[in-house]
Amino acid sequence: MRNRITELFGIQYPIIQGGMIWCSGWELASAVSNAGGLGLIGSGSMYPDILRDQIRKCKLATDKPFGVNVPLLYPDLDQHLEIVVEEGVKIVFTSAGNPAKYTGWLKERGITVVHVVANVKFAKKCMEAGVDAIVAEGFEAGGHNGREETTTMCLIPMIAEQVSIPVIAAGGIGSGKAMAAAFCLGAEGVQVGSRFAATVESSAHQAFKEAIVAAGDGSTELTLKELTPVRLLKNEFYQKVQEAYKNEASVEELQELLGRGRAKKGMFEGDLVEGELEIGQVAAMIHTIPKAGEVVVSMMDEYEAVIARMTSK
Amino acid sequence: MRNRITELFGIQYPIIQGGMIWCSGWELASAVSNAGGLGLIGSGSMYPDILRDQIRKCKLATDKPFGVNVPLLYPDLDQHLEIVVEEGVKIVFTSAGNPAKYTGWLKERGITVVHVVANVKFAKKCMEAGVDAIVAEGFEAGGHNGREETTTMCLIPMIAEQVSIPVIAAGGIGSGKAMAAAFCLGAEGVQVGSRFAATVESSAHQAFKEAIVAAGDGSTELTLKELTPVRLLKNEFYQKVQEAYKNEASVEELQELLGRGRAKKGMFEGDLVEGELEIGQVAAMIHTIPKAGEVVVSMMDEYEAVIARMTSK
Numbered sequence: 001m002r003n004r005i006t007e008l009f010g011i012q013y014p015i016i017q018g019g020m021i022w023c024s025g026w027e028l029a030s031a032v033s034n035a036g037g038l039g040l041i042g043s044g045s046m047y048p049d050i051l052r053d054q055i056r057k058c059k060l061a062t063d064k065p066f067g068v069n070v071p072l073l074y075p076d077l078d079q080h081l082e083i084v085v086e087e088g089v090k091i092v093f094t095s096a097g098n099p100a101k102y103t104g105w106l107k108e109r110g111i112t113v114v115h116v117v118a119n120v121k122f123a124k125k126c127m128e129a130g131v132d133a134i135v136a137e138g139f140e141a142g143g144h145n146g147r148e149e150t151t152t153m154c155l156i157p158m159i160a161e162q163v164s165i166p167v168i169a170a171g172g173i174g175s176g177k178a179m180a181a182a183f184c185l186g187a188e189g190v191q192v193g194s195r196f197a198a199t200v201e202s203s204a205h206q207a208f209k210e211a212i213v214a215a216g217d218g219s220t221e222l223t224l225k226e227l228t229p230v231r232l233l234k235n236e237f238y239q240k241v242q243e244a245y246k247n248e249a250s251v252e253e254l255q256e257l258l259g260r261g262r263a264k265k266g267m268f269e270g271d272l273v274e275g276e277l278e279i280g281q282v283a284a285m286i287h288t289i290p291k292a293g294e295v296v297v298s299m300m301d302e303y304e305a306v307i308a309r310m311t312s313k
Numbered sequence: 314m315r316n317r318i319t320e321l322f323g324i325q326y327p328i329i330q331g332g333m334i335w336c337s338g339w340e341l342a343s344a345v346s347n348a349g350g351l352g353l354i355g356s357g358s359m360y361p362d363i364l365r366d367q368i369r370k371c372k373l374a375t376d377k378p379f380g381v382n383v384p385l386l387y388p389d390l391d392q393h394l395e396i397v398v399e400e401g402v403k404i405v406f407t408s409a410g411n412p413a414k415y416t417g418w419l420k421e422r423g424i425t426v427v428h429v430v431a432n433v434k435f436a437k438k439c440m441e442a443g444v445d446a447i448v449a450e451g452f453e454a455g456g457h458n459g460r461e462e463t464t465t466m467c468l469i470p471m472i473a474e475q476v477s478i479p480v481i482a483a484g485g486i487g488s489g490k491a492m493a494a495a496f497c498l499g500a501e502g503v504q505v506g507s508r509f510a511a512t513v514e515s516s517a518h519q520a521f522k523e524a525i526v527a528a529g530d531g532s533t534e535l536t537l538k539e540l541t542p543v544r545l546l547k548n549e550f551y552q553k554v555q556e557a558y559k560n561e562a563s564v565e566e567l568q569e570l571l572g573r574g575r576a577k578k579g580m581f582e583g584d585l586v587e588g589e590l591e592i593g594q595v596a597a598m599i600h601t602i603p604k605a606g607e608v609v610v611s612m613m614d615e616y617e618a619v620i621a622r623m624t625s626k
Contacts, residue, residue: 120530120597139452140464148531151453151464153485153494154594158530161598172466181466181494184619217433217471218461248561281467284433285474306497311624 001300004166005189008112008132009091010065012036013300015179016135016168017292018193019069019093020143021045021278022267023204026054028292030061031201035293040093044071045264048079055087065091067112072097085109096144099129114168116191118146123159134163135191138171142194142280145222145229153185160186174282176302180310192295194280197267199292205270208277211235215283226251227258233277237262314613317479318502321425321445322404323378325349326613328492329448329481330605331506332382332406333456334358334591335580336517339367341605343374344514348606353406357384358577361392368400378404380425385410398422409457412442427481429504431459436472436480447476448504451484455507455593458535458542466498473499487595489615493623505608507593510580512605518583521590524548528596539564540571546590550575 005014017024017032019042029039041058043051051068058066068089070080073096081102084092092106095116106113107130115126116135126134136159138152139145150158152171160167166189169182174195182190197204198212211233222231223241232238244257258276266275290298318327330337330345332355342352354371356364364381371379381402383393386409394415397405405419408429419426420443428439429448439447449472451465452458463471465484473480479502482495487508495503510517511525524546535544536554545551557570571589579588603611 138464138466139462140467149452149534150530150594150597151451151485152466153451153464153491154453154597155530157488157490158597172464175470177470177498178466180497180623183623184493184497185490217463217468221462281463284463284467284471307623310493310496310620 003188005133005168008166009038009067011038013296014168014189015296015299016040016093016189016191017196018170018191019043019067019095020193020197021263023197023202024069025203026058026061027201027203028196028199029066030058031199031292032196032296033062033064033066035296036064037296038091039066040069040091041066042069043080044069044074045268048076048083051080052083052087055083055089059087067091067093067114069093069095071095072101081106085111093135095135099126099131103129103131116170117159118155119148119150120158120162123163127163127165131165133166133168133189134159135168135170136160136187137191138169139222140231140281141171142197142220142231142283143278145231147225147229149222152182156182156185156187172280172282174280174285176299176304177306178282179299179303180306192299194282195286195295196292197279198283198286198289199295200289201292204267207270207272208267208275209289211272211277212279212283212286213289215279215286217284219284220279220281224254224258226254230276230278231280233279233283235266235275235277236273237266237276316501318446318481321479322351322380324351326609327481327502328609328612329353329502329504330509331483331504332356332380332408333506333510334576336510336515337382338516339371339374340514340516341509341512342379343371344512344605345509345609346375346377346379348609349377350609351404352379353382353404354379355382356393357382357387358581361389361396364393365396365400368396368402372400380404380406380427382406382408384408385415394419398424406448408448412439412444416442416444429483430472431468432461432463433471433475436476440476440478444478446479446481446502447472448481448483449473449500450504451482452535453544453594454484455510455533455544455596456591458544460538460542462535465495469495469498469500485593485595487593487598489612489617490619491595492612492616493619505612507595508599508608509605510592511596511599511602512608513602514605517580520583520585521580521588522602524585524590525592525596525599526602528592528599530597532597533592533594537567537571539567543589543591544593546592546596548579548588548590549586550579550589
């Protein structure tokens with residue numbers, strides 16, 4: 001399969017592994033890139049020196065293209081961007097901020113820039129900022145999310161009709177079926193998070209991976225909307241958030257309850273009780289913990305089978 | 314196109330017009346059926362004698378199959394079901410209740426029964442109850458909705474993997490692109506609501522139809538979750554609900570604010586300020602008020618074009 005996304009990144013399959021805090025270090029990113037997709041190191045949970053080390057390890061582990069995801073609200077942002085440039089990373093996905101601020105700076109340094117959005121307004125801003133592609137992420141996605149709550153089924157065609165650059169669909173996509181659906185809606189690539197969080201090479205704690213496998217319909221909710229909306233697995237910490245709501249907690253009280261380090265505690269250290277467990281609705285369809293390369297291959301196989309089924313009618 | 318859904322209903326195209334209060338009387342239902350889809354009279358906003366009259370008019374207006382949607386929580390439910398049987402309606406879509414309660418009674422009378430669900434648990438209950446097909450409706454759909462907030466992209470494959478009867482996708486579907494996406498996910502038919510609400514034959518008030526056309530990304534929200542979750546256009550009434558939340562309104566106060574007759578006031582009488590305006594996220598992609606038959610034809614044309622595009626790669 002060749003399209004604008006495979007051309008843009010120089011990859012075999014238009015499958016991008018989403019940059020996820022505490023899940024996507026060099027092992028996952030290089031495994032996905034080696035399998036023909038695009039792996040992303042998620043820098044959002046890394047101190048600058050860790051990020052540099054991760055990039056160096058990734059370069060040793062693959063000679064295929066890979067990228068780094070940089071949340072634009074991160075405190076060490078400037079250092080992260082300098083390291084990305086110094087280490088010769090050629091692809092950067094920015095998220096959680098204004099695409100106008102860093103796109104020009106990155107592109108002047110020869111870097112391909114993709115920005116993640118959850119609404120039409122920011123998709124248009126991306127176009128104006130000169131990004132090379134857009135990730136459009138629906139309400140069903142894990143982790144931080146938009147306030148419009150627009151789902152992947154609605155968001156992808158809305159954005160694809162408004163922009164001329166390629167659109168990468170995210171949110172609810174962990175199978176070849178969903179990839180085919182996203183392509184019908186106008187996407188030219190898919191960004192897959194949750195499905196890769198529960199793979200062998202993911203740096204998530206084994207207990208979190210098993211919690212993903214155990215999740216079912218209704219196991220997640222987009223919550224903490226007064227802070228930054230985030231889709232979480234409904235564990236004990238989530239229940240405490242719900243109790244806080246019942247007790248009419250203020251924004252400050254919610255912020256204090258969330259505290260610092262809860263995502264690390266849950267996803268990286270495996271504390272399923274007190275930790276914050278970010279995952280998408282698609283977890284309900286994740287039943288195994290395969291190698292990341294197997295996910296890429298099985299998604300492409302299923303994609304081809306779906307297209308064949310659709311045309312045989 | 315022939316599949317289990319076209320066979321089940323004896324229709325040309327697997328496009329079902331959703332039964333919608335104040336929008337889908339005999340004019341809309343017969344127009345959709347005459348165009349080769351399946352039209353449904355939405356009985357939820359009708360007194361029993363009105364329903365009988367609507368069914369009779371529909372029979373005069375089309376010799377093609379049509380059906381009636383019956384919300385199972387409706388006060389005049391028993392009378393509605395008696396009328397459906399007396400008037401010889403052959404297809405009934407039930408919603409908002411337990412499928413176990415009436416499916417057997419309807420099927421004994423030779424009626425094809427479909428039940429609308431928003432989660433996997435109720436899909437399994439439908440199987441046990443012996444329904445002929447399931448409508449699986451995602452979070453993005455207009456009007457009343459489930460508490461799990463599972464989106465169409467996630468819900469369709471989840472349910473299609475769990476049941477052997479055909480699945481009809483609903484929520485976010487108003488185009489041939491979205492129809493193709495739903496089929497990739499495992500659906501064999503689509504139920505389309507919002508797109509048909511804004512057609513010439515819809516009995517919605519012209520002002521409401523124009524409000525649908527004016528809607529954009531983020532114009533709707535699933536709200537009133539303490540009562541029955543319902544997706545509404547964000548008009549002045551919706552803002553009053555938001556104010557009530559800020560003032561920590563009780564369930565009783567929310568119920569009193571909602572009151573009675575607000576949906577009729579908004580959707581049928583065109584009071585865009587005080588009325589309750591039920592519509593899906595897909596409203597953002599609705600830009601015209603065509604005839605219902607044109608919607609059926611253009612959806613099928615676009616569906617075929619999407620499949621052709623997918624296979625040419």
